[in-house]
Amino acid sequence: MKKTVFATEGINLYACCMALVMMFLITFFSGCQDHRDPETPDSSLPTNVLYIENNVAVDNQNAILAYRRGGDGTLTALAGSPFATGGKGVSNPTQKLGPDDSDQCIAQSEDKKRLFAVNSGSNTIAVFNVAADGSLAPVTGSPFASGGINPTSVSVAGNKLYVVNKNDDPLQPNPAKPNYTVLTIETDGRLTPLAGSTIETAASVSPGQAHLAPGKRLLFGADFLAFMLPTPIGSLRAFTVGEDGKLAPTAGTPITISGMGGALGLWAHPLQNVLYVGHPLEGMIGVYSYDSNTGALTFQTKVMAGKAVCWLRVNKTGTRLYALVSGENRVAVYDLTNPLAPANVQFLDLKNSGPSYEVPMAGAFTTSEPFHEELSPDEKYLYVINQHTNPDFTISGNYNYLHTLVVGTNGQISEPGEPLQIPVDKTVRPQGIVVY
Incomplete structure (x- = not known):
């Protein structure tokens, strides 16, 4: 009898101990799941989210605006948006050429788990972890020095971030030259300078883009206002990307654009060695092989x-x-059956142009001008940021818009809905688009 009682009590004691151990393990691992290391990017990616930068030129007011994309491409503000970048944007009180003439102002890491954004008015780059719900959390130490004055464009190749420092901010007059430079993206998201990677360009040329060609062994740049120097120089740049990530200028560049003006707006063909270049003062697109x-x-x-x-x-x-x-x-669409001879197939006039205004020696311009664009990952939609460019800020209305264009099966576009008013003042020019 005593032996039976002893065995029963031992079993009960063992069961109680195991229950306590299991409760501890459940609590411990639940705690691990609820308290992720903030430096570890989310293992899943958001879907149907779009990011733009408000570009507000006030200390600590620059931010990323995030939107949920509906099944029809329409946009609604994401919970938690805007997400502060910890810096400020660039101001352009006279709406002159240069300060806002940039592309690729925000960029994804190659695994799409981080987002990089320029603080053009405070000379830093913000880095965010991207969560599965689309929310953004700055990595520790963000923002980081851009390696120059007035960063405006960023592109990613592996663990390297390529940065254009434009040095054309009216509120930051500075004798430093604009540059192209490289930052290393550390495993925790921090940005550190790559020693010996900075390449200066001429003062006042207002470079606007760092565009990596497919394969990411070449980078193209556009020194937009180089043609306006007292002694004009070339504006279209090319660099090779070394195994160490550093840039080396291609012999014979920068190239001078024939006719009027400089290069502004670059994009490489995904399958052929062809580069398309905007020639804004001529109203033409240049085609280059490389x-x-x-x-x-x-x-x-x-x-x-x-x-x-x-x-x-x-x-x-x-x-x-x-x-x-x-x-x-408007948006122009070209057929690239022959990549070296784009054939126009459509012009689409965007909605809400606003009143026109005169630009000396250039004629009438619309108040609302398309300045940034990006296709959705499935390429069913083309998103376009329009900026309020009229220098007369007394006019009625704010013409900063985000357009949702539907891409048809033939590649042509339409705008069935109304554009979204971007929540910034008319004196601000929002920039950059990344689409998930």
């Missing part, structure tokens, strides 16, 4: 586009080119 090893550029032709054509995108299959004709508030 050597895949050296980056050497060869001019092929120009095609008509329209007043102040700048910003360009090509779809993944290389069949369509989308060009923003900024001065006329």
Whole structure:
């Protein structure tokens, strides 16, 4: 009898101990799941989310605006948006050429788990972890020094971030030269300078883009206002990307653009060694072939586009080119059956152009001008940021808009809905688009 009682009590004691151990383990692992290391990016990615930058030129007011994309492409503000970048944007009180002439102002890491954004007015780059719900959390130490004055464009290749420091901020007069530089993306998201990677360009040329070609062994740049120097120089740049990530200028560059003006807006064909270049003062798109090893550029032709054509995108299959004709508030679509001879197939006038205003020696421009564009991952939608460019801020209305364009099966576009008013003042010019 005593032996039986002893065995029963032992079993009960063992069961109680095991229950306590299991409760501890459940509590411990639940705690691990609820308290992720903030430096570890989320293992899953958001879907149907779009990010733009408000570009507010006030200390600590620059931010990323996040939107949920509906099944029809329409946009609604994401919970928690805006997400502060810890810096400020660039101001352009006279709406002059240069300060806002940039592309690729925000960028994804290659695994899409981090987002990089310029603080153009405070000379830093913000870095965010991207959560599965689309919310953004700055990595520890963000923002980080950009390696120059007035960063405006960023591109990613592996663990390297390529940065254009424009040095054309009216509120930051500085004798430093603009530059192209490289930052290392550390495993925790911090940005550190890559020693010996900075390449200066000439003062006052207002470089606007760092565009990596497919394969990411070449980088193209646009020193937009180089043609306006007292002694004009070339504005179209090419660099090779070394094994260490450093840039080396291609012999013979920068290239001088024939006719009027400089290069503004670059995009490489995804399958062929062809670079498309906006020639805004001519209203044309330049077509260049390039050597895949050296980056050497060869001019092929120009095609008509329209007043102040700048910003360009090509779809993944290389069949369509989308060009923003900024001065006329329209998008031009080109067939790329022959990549060296784009053929125009459509002009789409965007909604809500606003009143026109005169630009000396250039004629009438619309108040609302398309300045940034990006295709959705499935390429069913093209999103376009329009900026309020009229220097007369007394006019009625705010013409900063985000347009949702539907891409048809033939690659042509339509705008069935109304554009979204971007929540910034008319004196602010929002920029940059990343789409998930």
